[in-house]
Amino acid sequence: MITPRTLKGFRDYLPQVMIPREQAMQTARTVFRRYGFAPIDTPALEYLEILTGKGSDETDRQLYRFTDHGGREVGLRFDLTVPLARFAAQYINQLGTPFKRYHLAPVWRGENTQAGRYREFVQCDFDCIGSESVVADIETLLIINDLMESLGFDGFKIHINNRQILTGLLESLGLVEQSVPILRSLDKLAKIGPEKTAAEMESAAGVTADQALKVLKLTECTGTPAEILEQLPAVIGDGPTATAGILRLQQIFEGADAAGVPASRLQLDVSIARGLDYYTGVIFETFLDDLPKIGSVCSGGRYDNLVSTYSKQSLPGVGASLGLDRLLAAMEQLNLLPEVKTPAPVFIPYFDKDSSSAYIKMATLLRASGIGVEFYPESRKLGAQLKYADSKGFRIALIAGGNELSSGVCQVKDLQNKTAEEVEYNGEDATALVAAIQTVLGTA
Amino acid sequence: MITPRTLKGFRDYLPQVMIPREQAMQTARTVFRRYGFAPIDTPALEYLEILTGKGSDETDRQLYRFTDHGGREVGLRFDLTVPLARFAAQYINQLGTPFKRYHLAPVWRGENTQAGRYREFVQCDFDCIGSESVVADIETLLIINDLMESLGFDGFKIHINNRQILTGLLESLGLVEQSVPILRSLDKLAKIGPEKTAAEMESAAGVTADQALKVLKLTECTGTPAEILEQLPAVIGDGPTATAGILRLQQIFEGADAAGVPASRLQLDVSIARGLDYYTGVIFETFLDDLPKIGSVCSGGRYDNLVSTYSKQSLPGVGASLGLDRLLAAMEQLNLLPEVKTPAPVFIPYFDKDSSSAYIKMATLLRASGIGVEFYPESRKLGAQLKYADSKGFRIALIAGGNELSSGVCQVKDLQNKTAEEVEYNGEDATALVAAIQTVLGTA
CATH class of the missing domain: 3.30.930.10 (Bira Bifunctional Protein; Domain 2)
Structure with missing residues (x-):
């Protein structure tokens, strides 16, 4: 064993x-x-x-x-x-x-x-x-x-940045060579505060106190995207990279507006440092309003050349990755997930031992109407079968004994609201049954 | 590199x-x-x-x-x-x-x-x-x-057998112990014919000439399932396994009939030997009428105990496995697969350089109606963009230059039938556009 x-x-x-x-x-x-x-x-x-x-x-x-x-x-x-x-x-x-x-x-x-x-x-x-x-x-x-x-979220913020903003700033300060240690220091800002960040930039990246202050100015740009875009030229200068970076961000916000993305969901965050190593243009991170601590659930951005190690061609690209498992964990925490163990909403108990063909036909007619149906394979006591149906999370049970089947009716039992109604079903035409089920499911 | x-x-x-x-x-x-x-x-x-x-x-x-x-x-x-x-x-x-x-x-x-x-x-x-x-x-x-x-096949046959039929026969002949070599010989019947199969049974399984003939009698049962089920008792006897095996097959065909499975698709094939080693009850194999040689595309059956090596519990089961890749290869051979390289039917060329927001809005309105849309990201020459659309297999191109957009129309081009029509589109309401697209796609 x-x-x-x-x-x-x-x-x-x-x-x-x-x-x-x-x-x-x-x-x-x-x-x-x-x-x-x-x-x-x-x-x-x-x-x-x-x-x-x-x-x-x-x-x-x-x-x-x-x-x-x-x-x-x-x-x-x-x-x-x-x-x-x-x-x-x-x-x-x-x-x-x-x-x-x-x-x-x-x-x-x-x-x-x-x-x-x-x-x-x-x-x-x-x-x-x-x-x-x-x-x-x-x-x-x-x-x-x-x-x-589409996954059912409403309260979320997409943080947007453009690597060109920081590059433009560092160009204007003559600090492009030190960008890696500067980025690393900047990344600690939220944790250690502006003074210690400036001190670390001086010691680790060898910048002057004045330069460190100018880099930190970037993180002081706040407000709506339009407001930040207005503040930026004064901070990062008007070099070609800086200007191109600002223009591109403007165009991105315009495009989002044209597509009707609520402005309240978009945040221009010119101090995002994470990911800047890999990305060369726009950067996206997505945070849930209710669970900001789980981090970004969808991140991505623009990169220069995807295939450099395999080909001489140059292929730029832009994309993102959805953190599916992180998001599902979040949905569970936020009670956004249904507690069901079956993908079918309808359960047919095997009530009358001699009517298995009738139940199979009933299930077939419902499935043909696009309704998921499980027919219990054993003719056990009804109570035991309904207990199974409850444990699996079925929404509806269709109860028809030999009497019901021969008198042309079927009981539609709403297992969630504990209600039941008798519906016409003559063994051939499931129209009324389908309608009754769709009403309970809210898909009518 | x-x-x-x-x-x-x-x-x-x-x-x-x-x-x-x-x-x-x-x-x-x-x-x-x-x-x-x-x-x-x-x-x-x-x-x-x-x-x-x-x-x-x-x-x-x-x-x-x-x-x-x-x-x-x-x-x-x-x-x-x-x-x-x-x-x-x-x-x-x-x-x-x-x-x-x-x-x-x-x-x-x-x-x-x-x-x-x-x-x-x-x-x-x-x-x-x-x-x-x-x-x-x-x-x-x-x-x-x-x-x-559901995968689009109409011409196929599901071959059905029940391991109990052969077991019942071997029980009646006192040959249960030799079932493995008998099965192996029987499996060669189609290739080597009845005489050589009988000879092999005698030499490999040590059965008498008379016993071999009786086993081969099984393969002579032919006709509709009902006809074969009638012939079986005379061949396999009325021992408990034989009787249970026949009854179960009868019930399976009754159930299929109750569910409306066309009888022409079901074949009772009591001589299927393949898979009998593993299965203990019913067995299924599925063959395409047009491509029988690729073998079974969906096979399965009933087995006694799934978990014997991991648990003392006994868990019987029944199931099957769809040979997805084999089936896709068959669909390709039968021209059942569309030749498209995009999952979206509609292509919007980036025609007028200054109208990108208008195109993005148009795409957004169509996507909200459930229509897949690709908007070409570069404002290149229209001819080059349409060439791209053709190479990808888009069905429709929506062509709107600055003039069209300002005069409230859009050209709906059917790339397959090489037809085009002008449709009203004022930049806000895509109702007419959605209707025209659905007409071309046949989803109206």
Whole structure:
């Protein structure tokens, strides 16, 4: 006898968790498709040389790697960006640009599980490759907004920045070379306050006290996006990068406005430092009003060249990644998830032992009308069957014994509101039954 | 520079292939849910001891196995049945029975790729665990039929058998002990003919010439299911297993009839030997009328005890597995797949450089009506943009230059039929535009 168990850091998804998870994934796909993004898939296993050295030292360490049957060094993908880069380098001439793809798939990282992190999780990425146009930036923002809305969220803020703002500022101060240590110091602002941040910039990046103050001026730009955009030229100057950065942000907010994204959801946050290492243009982060501490649930931005390690071509892109599992955990905390263990709303107990064909026919007629139905396979006592129906979270039970079936009626029992009504059902025509069910379900 | 490439036996799915693949998976999920089956998911990686010795020697050899960071011996799952067994043993008391689950997920086998087989493929399984009722057998058959219909197939046959028929026959002949070699010989019937099959039974299974003839009598039962069921008692006798086996088949055909499955699609094939090793009751195989040679595209049956290696409980079950990739290859051969590289039907070229907000608004209004729209991100020449639209397979282009936009019209261009019409669109109300698009798409 072998003890059934899963590996540390890996999870089984039981129906109650998997039903909303699958629904959220389907919602994401529907949104992506609505914007003309196409699905792709890539292998879970790649040549090790494709995967190593592409993320951080940490992702290299966390790689699940081994030697396969053919003596090849292979690894399980740790994200969907490296496979996208490999994919784009391999097929871009055949695919053409702009190439808009989405990819929902599991990734694996041998992470420390103490922080509540898992070693297998689903990533949900979308990217538009091969265009530098601001339209692609705007559509990324619209998709983030649409994803959040479609998943049932109303109270959220999308923080927007543009890497060019900080680059423009550093250019005007002659500090481009020191951008990495400056960014690192800036990132601590919320934690350690402006004075210590300035001191650290001086010691770690070797800037003057005056320069540090000028960098920190950036974080003092506040207000509506329009107000901040007005304040910026005085802070970051009018060099070409600064000017282009401000113009692009203006265009992004204009585009969002044209698409009717509520202005209250958008926040221009020119001091976001996180992620600036990788991104070269616009940056997005998304926070839930009710759970800001869980961090960004959808992040992304514009990058310069996706495929540099695999191809001489230059392919710019913009995209984002939905933190599906983080978001589902949030939805659970906010009671946004239904507590059901079945995807079907209707339960037919096997009441009269000799009527199984009649029940099967009833189930068939309802399924043909698009209603999910479970027919209990054993003719046990009705009470036991209804207990099962309750435990699974069925919404409706259709109760018909031999008498009901022969007299042309069926009882429609609302298991949630504990009400019941008799509905006409002659064994051939389920019209009245379908209508009664749809009324209870609110889909009439 | 690293050459972008995939491992031998692994595939990338480009949009043209992934779009119908994703649609087929979603169709399967919709069908499963309609019958009250719930989704689950399990880790790709399992403890090696969970996986080994559960399939054949071949699957053991083909296992992708390695030692992980924590020194654990692990493996990538090679099917979804072993994980289901582990899962059921672990959670069945919490889940309750009947437990009806579906699972769509990739599996990995280090197979010889010369036979056109892949080392990573998706399995699409559904099972009802914990019930011995014939209702669960019938619903398995109904789901197979519904899956095939919902995927767009009309010409297919579901072959049905019951392991009890052969067991009953062997019981009546006193040959239960020799069932394995008898089955192996019987499996060669179509290839080598009845005489050589009988000879092999005599030499390999040690049966008499008379016994061999009696076994072969089984394969001579032909006709409609009802006709075969009538012939059977004379061939397999009236022992308890034989009688129960015949009764169960009768009930299954009655249930299928009650659900309106066309009788022409069902074939009682009492000589199916394949799979009899594993299954203990009903067996299903599904063949396409137009492509019988690709083999069964959906197979399954009833088994006695799923969890025997992980638990002392006894859990019978019945289910089947859809050969999704085989079926998609068949659909491609039968021209059942659309040739599109985009999931969105409508393309908006970026025609007038200064109207990007107007185009974004137009796209937003259409998307809100449930229409998939791609807005081209660069204001290039119209001809180049339409060439892109053609190459991707968009159905409709909405052409509006500055003049059109200001005079309140938009050209709806049917890219397939090469027709075009002018439709009213004032920049605020897309009702007429939505109607015109739905007419072209045939969704009005």
